[in-house]
Amino acid sequence: MNKTIIVSNRLPVDLKFDDQKLVVKSSVGGLATGMKSIHSEGNGIWIGWSGLTDEQIESERKKNEVEIALAKEKCISVPLTGYDIENYYYGFSNTALWPLFHYFQAYTEFELTHWESYKKVNQKFADVILENINEGDTVWIHDYQLLLLPELLRHKVPNLTIGFFLHIPFPSFELFRTCPWRDELLYGMLGADLIGFHTYDYVRYFISSASRIAGLEIRFNEIFYKDRIVKVDSFPMGIDYDKYYNSALEHESRPDDTKSELMHNIELHNMSFSESKLILSIDRMDYTKGIPNRIKSFEYFLNKYPQYKGKVRLVMLSVPSRENVPKYQRLKRETDELVGRINGQLATVNWTPIWYFYRSMPFDDLIDLYVASDVALVTPTRDGMNLVAKEYVATKTQGKGVLVLSEMAGAAKEMYEALLVNPNNFDQIADTLKYALEMPEAEQKSRLETLQKRISRYNVEKWAESFLNALEITKTSKPITITK
Numbered sequence: 001m002n003k004t005i006i007v008s009n010r011l012p013v014d015l016k017f018d019d020q021k022l023v024v025k026s027s028v029g030g031l032a033t034g035m036k037s038i039h040s041e042g043n044g045i046w047i048g049w050s051g052l053t054d055e056q057i058e059s060e061r062k063k064n065e066v067e068i069a070l071a072k073e074k075c076i077s078v079p080l081t082g083y084d085i086e087n088y089y090y091g092f093s094n095t096a097l098w099p100l101f102h103y104f105q106a107y108t109e110f111e112l113t114h115w116e117s118y119k120k121v122n123q124k125f126a127d128v129i130l131e132n133i134n135e136g137d138t139v140w141i142h143d144y145q146l147l148l149l150p151e152l153l154r155h156k157v158p159n160l161t162i163g164f165f166l167h168i169p170f171p172s173f174e175l176f177r178t179c180p181w182r183d184e185l186l187y188g189m190l191g192a193d194l195i196g197f198h199t200y201d202y203v204r205y206f207i208s209s210a211s212r213i214a215g216l217e218i219r220f221n222e223i224f225y226k227d228r229i230v231k232v233d234s235f236p237m238g239i240d241y242d243k244y245y246n247s248a249l250e251h252e253s254r255p256d257d258t259k260s261e262l263m264h265n266i267e268l269h270n271m272s273f274s275e276s277k278l279i280l281s282i283d284r285m286d287y288t289k290g291i292p293n294r295i296k297s298f299e300y301f302l303n304k305y306p307q308y309k310g311k312v313r314l315v316m317l318s319v320p321s322r323e324n325v326p327k328y329q330r331l332k333r334e335t336d337e338l339v340g341r342i343n344g345q346l347a348t349v350n351w352t353p354i355w356y357f358y359r360s361m362p363f364d365d366l367i368d369l370y371v372a373s374d375v376a377l378v379t380p381t382r383d384g385m386n387l388v389a390k391e392y393v394a395t396k397t398q399g400k401g402v403l404v405l406s407e408m409a410g411a412a413k414e415m416y417e418a419l420l421v422n423p424n425n426f427d428q429i430a431d432t433l434k435y436a437l438e439m440p441e442a443e444q445k446s447r448l449e450t451l452q453k454r455i456s457r458y459n460v461e462k463w464a465e466s467f468l469n470a471l472e473i474t475k476t477s478k479p480i481t482i483t484k
């Protein structure tokens with residue numbers, strides 16, 4: 001039976017040895033969350049890195065344990081060393097591609113050793129895939145860590161069906177062309193039959209780079225490359241809508257004695273203050289998410305509309321991310337300082353303006369936060385899509401809640417009923433927050449209903465299905481020949 005092989009840098013599970021004992025955890029993050037439901041239903045496999053370096057799996061016993069645990073999850077790991085992770089992942093992927101593609105040019109570092117490692121690791125992925133494919137299989141590669149992989153596979157298996165999806169923005173030609181290895185990256189992606197992006201803007205930017213850097217012929221969304229046609233299209237990623245909606249329903253109907261400690265605390269606080277409102281912010285601690293500006297704009301809001309002091313809290317969940325990269329360490333320090341300063345200046349004995357959690361929370365707590373909040377403030381300076389915005393909307397089963405969303409998130413392209421803001425405009429954010437907090441219930445309901453209809457229809461399953469269907473159409477009838 002033909003299978004679909006999902007390939008991404010990280011597997012949907014994260015392995016660790018804790019005191020010689022293997023611990024298997026689900027990975028947090030947009031890609032893992034979104035694809036998990038597809039993977040668990042299909043007959044395919046998932047290839048990626050397990051979270052353990054070769055050095056950490058030093059004995060045969062550990063190796064066996066890891067293999068058994070991964071097999072249970074229908075996963076195969078790509079063996080990577082500590083050096084690979086340092087240079088391919090933290091290096092090229094996260095100090096060159098990530099900032100560049102998110103328009104943080106000043107953060108972008110182009111290091112030859114990082115690039116060499118990136119090439120080597122993409123080859124390691126190719127080797128593991130080649131060992132595991134059979135005739136008729138489809139390979140679906142995900143994200144910016146693996147831009148060279150489509151071409152590496154194409155070279156070995158000319159008739160293989162290869163899809164590639166980029167979860168982050170594709171930048172404008174003016175930015176992309178600053179990369180010293182832009183040609184290799186572009187040709188690497190063009191090894192795919194179908195290249196997907198979240199929005200039509202990213203499609204246009206990619207096509208413009210293909211035309212201006214490689215001088216390729218373009219017709220609508222088709223790129224003529226060598227003897228093949230590469231299709232490029234937008235597939236806005238959805239969420240597992242029912243899971244969020246139903247979990248929220250279930251949380252809302254929980255009897256008091258089964259509620260989480262977090263929920264008890266929130267309710268306790270709400271009871272102590274009439275008209276108390278909660279603004280929610282959830283993301284990985286990443287400079288693209290606009291965290292410092294969000295905090296500053298909340299402070300600006302409290303100063304511009306002091307009637308809200310003592311009544312409104314910003315609950316901020318920041319999930320630790322890429323803690324080895326200095327820019328992320330600096331962002332963490334800046335966030336700590338800002339929260340400390342604002343809480344120090346404005347807090348009263350019974351009111352703390354910002355509740356700040358720097359950790360990952362279990363899914364149930366996440367649902368509690370979504371359910372309990374009156375407003376979600378999602379203000380990235382740049383974001384491929386942003387699933388938090390969609391999850392928040394899905395949990396508003398009572399038709400009460402307002403989403404304030406950055407225009408710079410891919411999600412803004414399909415969530416027009418949210419209150420859209422420029423994440424750098426504090427004054428606009430302050431006014432929008434006031435508007436959100438005072439929005440009549442009928443307006444909240446009507447905005448939410450339209451959003452919910454759209455998001456529930458184009459959920460993560462539909463997203464994967466439409467990508468895979470579009471990929472299927474590109475399939476050639478020739479048998480695959482593997483030249484190893």
Ligand code: GDG
Pocket residue numbers: 028029030031033034167168237282283284317319359360361362363366383384385386387388389391
């Ligand atoms: C990349 C792109 C694109 C967050 N904290 C916790 C937790 N989460 C979950 C959320 C959500 C996911 O992580 C975050 O997804 P986002 O889309 O918001 O952001 P990225 O991680 O940057 O994802 C992004 C995405 O890929 C998909 O293509 O939308 O633009 O940057 O699902 O719920 N989950 C749990 N605990 C937490 O503390 N359990």
